[in-house]
Structures are given as C-alpha cells and as structure tokens.
Amino acid sequence: MHKTSQAATTTVIVHPRPKRRGPDDLTYGERSRLDEARGLAAAINLNVIHAESVPIAKPNPATYLGEGTVERLADFIKEHSAQLVVVDGHLSPGQQRNLEKAWNAKVIDRTGLILEIFGARAKTREGQLQVELAHLDYQKSRLVRSWTHLERQRGGFGFMGGPGETQIEIDRRLIGDRIARLKKELVSVTRTRGLHREARRRIPYPIVALVGYTNAGKSTLFNTLTKSNVVAMDQLFATLDPTMRQLKLPSGRTVILSDTVGFVSDLPHELVAAFRATLEEVLEADVIVHVRDIAHPESEAQKRDVEDVLKQLGIEPDGQRPVIEGLNKIDLLSDEDRLALNASTKRSEDEAAISAVSGEGNDRLLAMIDAELANRRQALAVTVPLEDGETIAWLYRRGEVLKRDDGETAAQFSVLLDEADTARLEKRGIPLRRAAE
Numbered sequence: 001m002h003k004t005s006q007a008a009t010t011t012v013i014v015h016p017r018p019k020r021r022g023p024d025d026l027t028y029g030e031r032s033r034l035d036e037a038r039g040l041a042a043a044i045n046l047n048v049i050h051a052e053s054v055p056i057a058k059p060n061p062a063t064y065l066g067e068g069t070v071e072r073l074a075d076f077i078k079e080h081s082a083q084l085v086v087v088d089g090h091l092s093p094g095q096q097r098n099l100e101k102a103w104n105a106k107v108i109d110r111t112g113l114i115l116e117i118f119g120a121r122a123k124t125r126e127g128q129l130q131v132e133l134a135h136l137d138y139q140k141s142r143l144v145r146s147w148t149h150l151e152r153q154r155g156g157f158g159f160m161g162g163p164g165e166t167q168i169e170i171d172r173r174l175i176g177d178r179i180a181r182l183k184k185e186l187v188s189v190t191r192t193r194g195l196h197r198e199a200r201r202r203i204p205y206p207i208v209a210l211v212g213y214t215n216a217g218k219s220t221l222f223n224t225l226t227k228s229n230v231v232a233m234d235q236l237f238a239t240l241d242p243t244m245r246q247l248k249l250p251s252g253r254t255v256i257l258s259d260t261v262g263f264v265s266d267l268p269h270e271l272v273a274a275f276r277a278t279l280e281e282v283l284e285a286d287v288i289v290h291v292r293d294i295a296h297p298e299s300e301a302q303k304r305d306v307e308d309v310l311k312q313l314g315i316e317p318d319g320q321r322p323v324i325e326g327l328n329k330i331d332l333l334s335d336e337d338r339l340a341l342n343a344s345t346k347r348s349e350d351e352a353a354i355s356a357v358s359g360e361g362n363d364r365l366l367a368m369i370d371a372e373l374a375n376r377r378q379a380l381a382v383t384v385p386l387e388d389g390e391t392i393a394w395l396y397r398r399g400e401v402l403k404r405d406d407g408e409t410a411a412q413f414s415v416l417l418d419e420a421d422t423a424r425l426e427k428r429g430i431p432l433r434r435a436a437e
Contacts, residue, residue: 012077013037013051015088016065026053032298036264037088037110039215043117049080063102064095070102077103086113090266093142110266111138126189133182140175205246205256206373206418209285211310213302214262216293217328221356222259225366249370250363251400258285265305283313287372288323289365294341294353295332322372324350326365331355374400377416382425382432385410391430 015034017026026034034053041048054069063070064087077085084106085099091109099107108116115138118131210218222228226245247257260282282288290306292299303325315321327345330338330353338353342361345351352368354361377400384391386409395401395413398421403414417425425432 009046009084010080010082011041011046011048011084011086012073012080012082013041013048013086013088014065014073015051015053016056016059017053019055019057028297029301032296032301033088033265037086037113040113040117040264041086044120046084046086049082050076060095062095063098064089064091065099070099074103077105084108086110088113096142114264126186129182129186129189133179133186136175136179136182140179205254206286207256207258207284208247208287208289208369209258209260209282210289210291211260211282211306212262212291212326212328213293213306214264216262216291216296216302217356218262218291219259221291221326221328221354221362222257224356224359224362226257249366249373251370251374253370253373253400255286255369255373258282263306263309265301282310282315285321286376287369288315288321289326289369290323291326291328291356293329294327295329322350322375324352324365324368324372327351327353328356330360331358373418374416377418378422378434380413380415380417380422380425380432380434382413382415382430383410384413384430391425391428395425 013034015030015037017030017033030053034051038048038051054065056064056066056069060066065073073085076082082103082105085103085108087099087107087109089110091099091107096107096109115131115135118127119135122128122131210222212218222243222245226247228243228245243259244256247255249255288310290303292303296302310316327341330341333341341353345353350368352361352365354365356362379402382395384395386392386406392411395415398417400416401413402416405412422432
C-alpha cells in the first residue's frame with residue numbers, strides 16, 4: 001500500500017494479554033509491548049487513533065478476544081470510522097474473518113503487520129522475493145469468499161486494503177504456482193549471493209555480523225564504524241536488506257561488517273524461514289556482535305528474543321561462534337548507571353559499553369573483535385625468498401608478523417595466519433610449518 005493511502009488509514013491497535021487476579025494495571029513489559037505495536041504501525045505511517053491492552057482469561061476459539069471486548073470495540077470502531085484493526089497476536093484465519101464481520105473493518109494480526117512493513121521496506125530483488133513468498137504462504141489459507149462483505153477493498157500487494165475481488169477469485173492452485181515460481185527465482189538469486197560469498201572467501205576477509213533487536217542502533221553503529229550513510233532512523237525495521245562494508249580493525253586487519261535486519265519479540269516463524277537466505281550472512285559470520293539497547297527498560301527481554309531467533313537459525317549463544325555484546329546507547333543512561341556499566345564491562349571479555357552516536361567505547365569493541373579473530377589464528381614458521389617481495393607483502397597484509405629474521409637469500413617469519421590464509425600460502429608453494437611442530 002502506498003504511503004499516501006497508509007497515512008489516511010485510521011487504525012486501532014489491540015494487544016491481548018493474560019488476565020490476572022487483583023489489580024489489572026499494566027506491567028512494564030505489557031506497556032512496552034503496546035508501545036512496540038504502535039511503533040510497528042508508525043513504521044508504515046498508519047494513523048493510530050487508539051491503542052489498548054485487553055485482558056483475556058483464555059483465547060476465544062471464534063474471535064480470540066472475549067465477546068464483551070469484541071462488542072465494546074465494535075461500537076468504538078463504528079463511532080470513529082476506523083478502517084483497520086491490528087490485533088497484536090496471532091489470529092487463525094477463522095478468528096480474523098469473524099472479527100472482520102463483527103467490526104466491519106479490515107483486521108490483521110502481528111504477522112500480517114510485520115509482513116506489510118517488510119513489503120514496504122525491501123529494496124533488493126532477494127528481499128522482495130522473500131517478502132512476497134512469506135506473504136503468499138500467509139495469505140493462501142485466508143483467501144476466502146466470506147470476506148466479500150468488506151467494501152473498502154482493492155487488488156494488489158499488501159494486506160491492509162483487503163484481499164480485493166481479484167485476490168478473492170485467485171484459487172489456491174494459482175497461488176501454489178506462484179509460490180513455486182518464486183522459490184525457483186529465489187534459489188537463483190540466493191545462488192548469486194552464494195557466489196559473492198565464495199568470492200569473499202577467496203579474498204578472504206572475515207565477516208563480522210551485527211545482530212540485535214530492531215531499533216537497537218545497529219545501522220547507526222554500522223555507519224559510525226564504516227563511515228557510511230546507511231539508512232539509520234529511530235524506527236522499527238529501518239534496515240531490511242543486508243548491507244556490507246569493509247572495516248579496518250586496530251591491528252590493521254580488514255574485515256567485512258554486515259548490517260542485518262532487526263529482530264522483534266514473537267517474530268513469526270514464517271519470516272525467519274523466508275528471510276533465512278538474507279540471514280545467511282549471520283550463519284557465515286566469523287564473529288557476531290549482538291547490539292543491545294542497554295537504555296531500554298526491556299533490554300534483557302529483548303536479548304532473550306534475539307537469542308531465540310539465533311537458535312532458530314542454528315546459532316547457540318554458547319556455541320563455537322563467538323558472540324560479543326555491544327551494550328549500546330550508554331549516552332542515554334544516567335551518569336551513575338553509565339559508571340556502573342563501564343566498571344562491570346571492563347572485567348568482561350564479551351561485553352563492551354558503547355555509544356553508536358558519540359563513538360564512546362567503540363575502540364574497545366573493535367579491539368575485542370580483533371582479539372576474537374586473533375584467537376582463530378595459528379602461529380606459523382614461514383620461509384620466504386627475499387626476492388619474493390609479493391609474498392612478503394602478502395604476509396604483512398594478511399597476517400600478524402610476530403618476528404622476522406633476514407638471511408642471505410631468505411627471510412624467516414613467525415606469523416599468525418587464519419586457516420584459510422594458511423591454505424592459500426601452501427598453494428603458493430611456500431615452505432611453512434606449525435610453530436608447535
């Protein structure tokens with residue numbers, strides 16, 4: 001849906017939460033989740049006229065929400081002519097249809113809203129294919145003729161304008177055909193990305209991937225470190241398509257820094273699967289930097305959400321791949337909290353207190369990345385003829401030279417090299433041995 005029409009879409013947000021005994025005041029986490037739903041809606045310029053958290057004892061099989069809540073909201077929606085209701089949960093196709101009938105308005109759930117944002121933001125061909133594939137998988141069970149009571153409908157991509165007559169007439173066979181074609185095209189696009197990845201391996205540069213909760217400041221950190229101008233906004237899902245730039249570490253070593261899509265709580269499994277190709281940069285990374293908004297009240301909960309998505313990708317926080325936490329936005333902390341955080345992280349080997357905006361702490365973060373990559377290197381004794389200036393320069397460029405002794409015809413090096421560089425050096429026919437040998 002175009003931004004001009006989105007801006008005119010009057011929207012109500014409903015966040016279902018468990019009903020508790022006693023006072024029913026919102027917890028901080030529940031208020032934060034409601035604020036996040038507002039932020040998701042704002043990401044595509046929806047005009048949110050009302051947002052509330054609704055207690056439910058247990059989900060109603062027909063409408064998810066309780067009958068009284070549905071009736072009360074129906075009056076409000078009618079009175080304010082709301083066009084769209086976002087239920088910040090996961091609705092079955094039947095529950096979605098029943099709510100649309102009760103409210104005479106378009107209804108989407110959390111998955112539908114996030115897919116709509118992804119559809120508006122994806123810029124690369126791969127990202128667009130993945131969005132459409134996830135969209136069709138989500139929609140195929142929801143293309144039913146009982147939606148014809150909705151008058152404000154249109155055809156075309158997106159959920160919020162309703163399926164439209166054209167979409168309603170599309171049968172599942174045609175959708176299946178389209179899904180098959182998209183998967184085939186996506187394989188081709190992903191193969192191209194794989195070739196690019198293979199080319200980087202041949203260079204080869206280590207990959208450092210930035211991951212984190214959406215709006216944690218990954219793109220701002222990426223821009224600060226690489227002096228780039230990647231889109232960095234105070235907005236959920238400002239980054240969708242992965243961006244990569246070269247970065248020099250304090251040791252002089254070159255790495256490729258990758259900025260990836262942000263995660264959110266309760267990220268739909270369909271999206272993790274659909275964007276697996278995009279997130280392959282994380283799977284291929286030598287070091288992962290988990291950027292956290294340490295000033296956010298729900299920082300610990302956000303950390304768990306990111307770790308859950310990483311687990312779905314097959315990356316365990318305590319696994320072989322090193323994960324460094326960049327505790328970002330310390331510039332938003334009080335002086336007392338900042339001093340306490342700096343004191344605690346100085347004793348840590350995998351945490352750095354940073355500010356992507358001011359640059360504070362970034363030197364320590366880069367040094368930690370350097371150290372992690374150095375841990376993967378092995379010490380080698382290498383003999384290079386003095387006339388082979390190309391290989392000598394390559395050793396200084398690719399490795400960390402610890403010692404050099406020049407003889408009459410050859411130079412003896414003690415150097416730290418990655419496994420991939422070691423194999424490349426062996427292909428050159430250069431005599432070498434492990435330092436421990």
